[in-house]
Amino acid sequence: MAPPEQDALRVPEPAAIERARARIAPHVLRTPIVASTALDAIAGATLVFKCENLQRVGAFKARGACNAVFSLDDATAARGVVTHSSGNHGAALAYAAQRRGIPAHVVMPDNSPRAKQDNVRRYGATVHFCDANVAAREAVCADVVARTAGVLIHPFDNEHVIAGQGTAALELLEDAPELDALVTPVGGGGLLSGTAIAAHGVRRGIKVYGAEPAEAGDAAAGFHAGRMMPPPVTRTIADGLRSGTSPRTFAAMRAHVSDIATCSEAGIVRAMRLMWEHLKLTAEPSSAVPLACLLEGTLALRGARVGVIVTGGNVDLDRLPWQT
Amino acid sequence: MAPPEQDALRVPEPAAIERARARIAPHVLRTPIVASTALDAIAGATLVFKCENLQRVGAFKARGACNAVFSLDDATAARGVVTHSSGNHGAALAYAAQRRGIPAHVVMPDNSPRAKQDNVRRYGATVHFCDANVAAREAVCADVVARTAGVLIHPFDNEHVIAGQGTAALELLEDAPELDALVTPVGGGGLLSGTAIAAHGVRRGIKVYGAEPAEAGDAAAGFHAGRMMPPPVTRTIADGLRSGTSPRTFAAMRAHVSDIATCSEAGIVRAMRLMWEHLKLTAEPSSAVPLACLLEGTLALRGARVGVIVTGGNVDLDRLPWQT
Numbered sequence: 001m002a003p004p005e006q007d008a009l010r011v012p013e014p015a016a017i018e019r020a021r022a023r024i025a026p027h028v029l030r031t032p033i034v035a036s037t038a039l040d041a042i043a044g045a046t047l048v049f050k051c052e053n054l055q056r057v058g059a060f061k062a063r064g065a066c067n068a069v070f071s072l073d074d075a076t077a078a079r080g081v082v083t084h085s086s087g088n089h090g091a092a093l094a095y096a097a098q099r100r101g102i103p104a105h106v107v108m109p110d111n112s113p114r115a116k117q118d119n120v121r122r123y124g125a126t127v128h129f130c131d132a133n134v135a136a137r138e139a140v141c142a143d144v145v146a147r148t149a150g151v152l153i154h155p156f157d158n159e160h161v162i163a164g165q166g167t168a169a170l171e172l173l174e175d176a177p178e179l180d181a182l183v184t185p186v187g188g189g190g191l192l193s194g195t196a197i198a199a200h201g202v203r204r205g206i207k208v209y210g211a212e213p214a215e216a217g218d219a220a221a222g223f224h225a226g227r228m229m230p231p232p233v234t235r236t237i238a239d240g241l242r243s244g245t246s247p248r249t250f251a252a253m254r255a256h257v258s259d260i261a262t263c264s265e266a267g268i269v270r271a272m273r274l275m276w277e278h279l280k281l282t283a284e285p286s287s288a289v290p291l292a293c294l295l296e297g298t299l300a301l302r303g304a305r306v307g308v309i310v311t312g313g314n315v316d317l318d319r320l321p322w323q324t
Numbered sequence: 325m326a327p328p329e330q331d332a333l334r335v336p337e338p339a340a341i342e343r344a345r346a347r348i349a350p351h352v353l354r355t356p357i358v359a360s361t362a363l364d365a366i367a368g369a370t371l372v373f374k375c376e377n378l379q380r381v382g383a384f385k386a387r388g389a390c391n392a393v394f395s396l397d398d399a400t401a402a403r404g405v406v407t408h409s410s411g412n413h414g415a416a417l418a419y420a421a422q423r424r425g426i427p428a429h430v431v432m433p434d435n436s437p438r439a440k441q442d443n444v445r446r447y448g449a450t451v452h453f454c455d456a457n458v459a460a461r462e463a464v465c466a467d468v469v470a471r472t473a474g475v476l477i478h479p480f481d482n483e484h485v486i487a488g489q490g491t492a493a494l495e496l497l498e499d500a501p502e503l504d505a506l507v508t509p510v511g512g513g514g515l516l517s518g519t520a521i522a523a524h525g526v527r528r529g530i531k532v533y534g535a536e537p538a539e540a541g542d543a544a545a546g547f548h549a550g551r552m553m554p555p556p557v558t559r560t561i562a563d564g565l566r567s568g569t570s571p572r573t574f575a576a577m578r579a580h581v582s583d584i585a586t587c588s589e590a591g592i593v594r595a596m597r598l599m600w601e602h603l604k605l606t607a608e609p610s611s612a613v614p615l616a617c618l619l620e621g622t623l624a625l626r627g628a629r630v631g632v633i634v635t636g637g638n639v640d641l642d643r644l645p646w647q648t
């Protein structure tokens with residue numbers, strides 16, 4: 001067995017991402033790609049969007065959660081799974097557990113919007129409330145793990161989750177094999193790590209980039225400084241990207257990613273609206289961060305063929321950010 | 325040559341729809357299908373949605389316009405094409421003409437929203453303004469035809485347009501062969517006619533239904549009365565469905581369609597929001613009319629496997645109908 005400090009940095013090999021793909025195939029959708037000549041003209045590049053907003057639970061997170069849950073042996077799985085994400089990972093873990101027929105426990109702040117609670121309960125998970133701070137969240141989470149003996153499935157600091165997230169890139173590169181580059185948003189770095197490892201397993205020369213709100217720019221700053229930065233204190237509109245990275249995802253990004261760019265909040269809103277208008281998709285703010293970086297020129301990919309992962313479509317339809 | 329009264333009722337055979345499919349294949353997208361278990365639970369049926377909002381120009385109209393334009397012989401095509409639709413058909417005809425490299429002329433009321441003008445000009449068409457009434461529109465259209473010798477391509481009363489619209493059903497039944505029924509919105513009846521003929525060419529036993537706003541319920545009333553009704557006077561939110569039928573489309577619907585149901589305006593808004601929420605698609609109000617009929621029970625298809633054509637995604641993102 002590897003020593004713990006090794007374990008904490010372990011990421012999946014490309015072959016593990018291929019195995020993840022087969023493992024989760026019965027439980028996730030092969031999502032389509034879309035494109036728009038009007039949007040290409042605005043961006044000055046040829047863009048192909050992988051529609052993970054059309055994925056189960058409305059986000060790519062279904063891939064990682066299903067791979068983690070279906071990688072557990074039967075005895076371990078029977079004890080159930082636990083997480084503390086109130087966002088798409090929480091719903092994804094609930095979905096994966098329901099597919100396997102095991103209990104799921106999701107810890108969320110007691111001020112979480114009703115819609116987020118419903119997203120988790122829809123798939124039969126038990127919601128545990130905590131005060132809205134990190135210490136309370138970790139205490140409740142530890143208590144749930146202790147009482148249930150369930151397995152904590154971290155939203156990104158987990159090699160099976162990373163392998164699952166990487167499967168979207170495999171499909172994208174099959175459907176659009178001519179791409180020069182891939183871009184994904186960066187929050188904790190699970191998607192970007194998995195995407196980069198998967199893509200380089202298929203084609204060594206392809207460039208993989210991260211895109212991050214400047215308001216939550218810890219991954220970009222850390223990438224350029226060569227050392228991991230503390231988690232951001234941020235209210236970026238891209239609510240899926242408010243977390244920091246982990247040593248595991250940070251090391252993977254340093255090894256496999258060409259650059260991480262940042263964009264403004266106004267740029268995110270503009271890019272999101274353009275995606276709704278031209279792609280006819282409801283993309284959540286986090287999903288618009290790659291396009292925002294392309295439009296603001298912090299990702300200088302004019303003329304290139306670029307694949308973008310549209311990470312999710314879970315938004316409050318009553319309050320759209322371009323309506324103020 | 326058939327006598328005129330025959331010509332005016334002529335609709336495509338299934339084989340003509342297969343030929344249309346091959347003819348337009350280089351110019352249109354094979355759109356994906358999507359589904360949502362949450363939406364199925366609400367509707368009490370298994371629903372499969374064909375995403376023509378992701379089609380070129382954001383609507384199925386690209387199919388019919390491309391088939392009509394690419395069915396013209398070279399000498400005729402060189403004179404250009406003309407239409408008077410300011411909606412999706414206008415943009416679709418402009419797109420088709422641009423693909424063929426011929427002129428397109430689109431007559432639209434001088435009070436048309438800027439966005440609709442831009443949708444047509446984007447593809448290089450010439451816009452001709454008229455006063456906002458039927459007589460003025462027809463006069464300007466006749467004048468443009470006389471001056472340019474261009475070919476008038478009607479939005480639905482045209483067998484090549486009908487054949488093109490029917491190609492979406494061929495793809496849908498390939499991707500979801502187990503469907504019991506198909507439902508499309510009804511405006512002029514081109515899509516519904518083409519869908520029904522195409523579907524019955526593939527599988528004689530499948531049921532095909534129309535869905536119409538009660539506020540513009542001329543097709544449903546005519547279908548039940550057995551005689552064509554005059555065009556509706558309506559401000560239904562489903563702005564793509566405000567036109568009446570033609571003898572051609574009316575006869576085709578009577579021959580091939582099982583029923584035409586109607587729904588309320590509030591039902592359209594509710595169904596549209598549910599589609600945005602659960603399918604993660606921007607569907608225009610007309611696209612939500614089939615789901616509204618299913619939810620209001622005017623289409624009694626509980627427990628069935630139903631294919632729904634999502635006709636378009638062109639909406640004003642600044643003013644969504646559930647925000648008042």
